[in-house]
Amino acid sequence: MLLQCSELSFQFPQAENPLFSGLNCQLPSPGFHGLFGLSGVGKSTLAKIIAGDLNGFSGKVSRDDLNAVLYSSNLERLPGWSSVVDHIAKVIPSDRRSGMAELVESFGLRDYLDSRFSQLSLGQKNRANLTRYLLQDFDLLVMDESLANVDEATRELIILKIKELFPDKYFLYISHSVQEVSKFCDTILVLRTFEKTPQIIDVAGCNYRQGGKLDKKCLEQTMLEIVNAS
Amino acid sequence: MLHKRIWQFLLIYILGLGFLFGLKYLLGLSDYVIPGPMEIYQTARYNSGRYLVDTANTLSVAFVGHLLAILLASLISIIGRLPNLAGAMIKTAAYNLQAYPIVAVAPIIFILLGDGLTSRLLIAAMICYFPLLLSFIGILTTPVPDIEHFYITTKRMRWQLEVKIRAFENITKLTTVIAGSATLAMVGTIIAEFIGADAGIGYSLRISLYQSDIGKVLVALFFIGIFNSLYLATLEGVGYFIQKKLGISREG
Numbered sequence: 132m133l134l135q136c137s138e139l140s141f142q143f144p145q146a147e148n149p150l151f152s153g154l155n156c157q158l159p160s161p162g163f164h165g166l167f168g169l170s171g172v173g174k175s176t177l178a179k180i181i182a183g184d185l186n187g188f189s190g191k192v193s194r195d196d197l198n199a200v201l202y203s204s205n206l207e208r209l210p211g212w213s214s215v216v217d218h219i220a221k222v223i224p225s226d227r228r229s230g231m232a233e234l235v236e237s238f239g240l241r242d243y244l245d246s247r248f249s250q251l252s253l254g255q256k257n258r259a260n261l262t263r264y265l266l267q268d269f270d271l272l273v274m275d276e277s278l279a280n281v282d283e284a285t286r287e288l289i290i291l292k293i294k295e296l297f298p299d300k301y302f303l304y305i306s307h308s309v310q311e312v313s314k315f316c317d318t319i320l321v322l323r324t325f326e327k328t329p330q331i332i333d334v335a336g337c338n339y340r341q342g343g344k345l346d347k348k349c350l351e352q353t354m355l356e357i358v359n360a361s
Numbered sequence: 362m363l364h365k366r367i368w369q370f371l372l373i374y375i376l377g378l379g380f381l382f383g384l385k386y387l388l389g390l391s392d393y394v395i396p397g398p399m400e401i402y403q404t405a406r407y408n409s410g411r412y413l414v415d416t417a418n419t420l421s422v423a424f425v426g427h428l429l430a431i432l433l434a435s436l437i438s439i440i441g442r443l444p445n446l447a448g449a450m451i452k453t454a455a456y457n458l459q460a461y462p463i464v465a466v467a468p469i470i471f472i473l474l475g476d477g478l479t480s481r482l483l484i485a486a487m488i489c490y491f492p493l494l495l496s497f498i499g500i501l502t503t504p505v506p507d508i509e510h511f512y513i514t515t516k517r518m519r520w521q522l523e524v525k526i527r528a529f530e531n532i533t534k535l536t537t538v539i540a541g542s543a544t545l546a547m548v549g550t551i552i553a554e555f556i557g558a559d560a561g562i563g564y565s566l567r568i569s570l571y572q573s574d575i576g577k578v579l580v581a582l583f584f585i586g587i588f589n590s591l592y593l594a595t596l597e598g599v600g601y602f603i604q605k606k607l608g609i610s611r612e613g
Contacts, residue, residue: 184514201514208507212529212607222517260511267515 134158134181134197134271134301139190141176150176152325154190156333158318163294163302165316165336167309167357172322174305178202178273181303197270197301204275207260209248215259216244223266230296234262237292239285253280258289265293271301278306290315291341313353314339321360332360366590366597374586378579396576404576405583412565416584419550419561420592422478426485427546430493431539433486438497439524452502455494463487464552471557481553481561488549489542496538500531532607536600543596547589 135157142149150173158164168174179185181192182202194200209218223231235241238258243251251259261277278286293302294315303320306312312319316336323330334356337349385395392400441451467484474480501524508526512518528535554563562581569577 182514184510202510206507207510210508210526210529212525222511222515263511 133160133193133195135191135193135195136177136181137191137193139177139180139188139192141173141180141188149325151188151190151330154330156320156331158301158303158320160317161299161301162317162338163290163304163315165312165319166303166305166322167307167312167319167361168322169361170307172324174322175204175275177322178275178303178305181271182273194271199267199269200271200273201264201267201269202273202275203261203264203277205253205257205260205277205279208256209259209263211247211249213247214245215240215248215251218248219244219259219263219266222263224268227266231262231266233296234265234292238262238289254282254285257281258285261289265297269300271303273303273305275305276307277304286311287315291339295341309354309357310350313337313350313357314345319353319357321357323361334360364590364594366594367587370586370590374583381575381579393573394575401576401579404574405580408577408580409584412562412581412584415560415562415565416581416588419554419563419585420547420588422481422561423485423543423546423550424592426482426550427489427543429482430486430490430542430546434490434493434497437494438501439520441494441498442501442524448502452498455491455498458491463491464549467553467556471553476557476559478560481550481558484553485546485549488552489545492545493538493542496534500534501527503527503531505530529607532600532604536597536604540593540596540600543592544589547585547592551585 137155139151139154140149141151154177166174166178176185179202180188182200183192184202209215219231220228235244238261240255240258240262243255243259248256248259257277257280261274264272264277278289281289290304290311304312304316314337317338319334319336321332321334323332334353336353337346339345381395382398384390385397396404437451437455441448441455463484466487467480470480470483474483505526508530509518509523512522512526550561551563551566554561555567556563558564562585566578566581569575569581
């Protein structure tokens with residue numbers, strides 16, 4: 132499997148400048164990858180193009196045999212007419228019920244399942260939304276700030292759980308935390324403004340896993356590379 | 362304690378009566394033009410029973426007409442929300458037809474269908490139908506991307522779910538529109554009765570007009586106002602109950 136963007140160019144209709152100009156990037160193998168960049172640089176737009184949610188670009192996005200590419204974001208909501216557990220149970224295949232229980236437990240959602248979505252805190256909302264995406268059939272899941280408003284310790288638990296449960300899937304994690312992407316991601320795509328060439332720089336992350344040992348030097352080095360690149 | 366709708370009506374009614382009496386005594390108008398308080402009281406005593414039944418009759422027709430209009434507007438707006446030719450045609454027809462005053466075609470309805478229940482029902486439904494349709498189409502054609510995205514991307518979106526999401530997200534707007542159109546249904550029924558029907562409070566108003574009896578008109582208006590306020594209060598209560606049941610706060 133391989134995800135590759137070739138010579139991608141895109142400009143919003145009313146914008147003066149292009150957002151992407153001849154952008155190239157790739158994710159060669161499954162894993163927990165990151166997409167980092169300054170605010171407004173086009174991370175969400177690139178993620179939507181990769182997921183097939185946005186058209187009107189030139190260039191090519193090759194997904195090889197990545198059939199199911201999903202885009203999730205922290206702006207999404209579950210419908211409000213019934214409880215969170217009812218909604219999640221309705222949108223997952225029956226063979227994923229055990230997986231649901233494990234995710235719910237790991238994501239700290241067990242006590243809130245009977246609540247309506249509107250009654251949850253922002254962090255709980257994001258975790259509930261991410262849970263339903265993780266229980267779908269997917270090859271690549273874009274997580275556009277999907278863990279925003281979640282405290283650091285819980286975020287770490289969730290990311291490690293995802294890496295443990297889905298080692299064969301592609302993830303593209305969008306975050307504004309340099310330390311977080313450096314620590315957990317396999318490859319970090321650092322997106323820059325269209326004036327800079329290349330517009331995306333690949334930085335190798337520390338890819339920290341559950342039970343593994345974090346190399347502090349690697350972390351510092353990666354963070355430095357990301358900051359310099361962006 | 363009386364509902365705010367009834368207080369609002371009573372306030373307006375008393376102000377209106379006060380204005381008429383003010384006019385009567387200021388200009389020295391005779392009891393024939395504007396009857397005095399005692400004469401109105403006597404008229405109310407003799408006619409209240411009949412007017413109560415007549416207004417209940419009118420309200421029942423308005424209620425059924427309103428219900429028909431809601432059902433029809435829901436059905437047409439579900440089709441009208443489609444991004445295809447049928448949807449575009451329905452939207453265009455709805456926007457153009459609503460510009461025509463429906464009351465103007467009421468005589469044709471009476472000529473074709475007679476002065477019975479069917480004509481009253483049809484006119485009541487037609488008068489409140491277009492405002493309902495325009496609001497429903499507006500609501501059902503506006504996507505709710507932050508909820509719908511998941512269902513679209515996982516290929517689970519069905520038209521029933523789409524309608525449910527959009528209706529639920531706009532439930533406050535929908536209940537307001539439905540409650541607002543209730544008055545139109547009542548107006549439509551009264552106009553129909555006034556023009557050509559042989560029953561209802563509109564018919565009684567027509568007789569009062571022929572008799573030039575303002576006292577009877579004022580008593581009829583009192584009952585119309587009370588019944589309409591009760592209907593509005595009931596609809597708003599039902600809307601509030603539904604929203605509470607669904608866990609929707611009044612602030613939205």
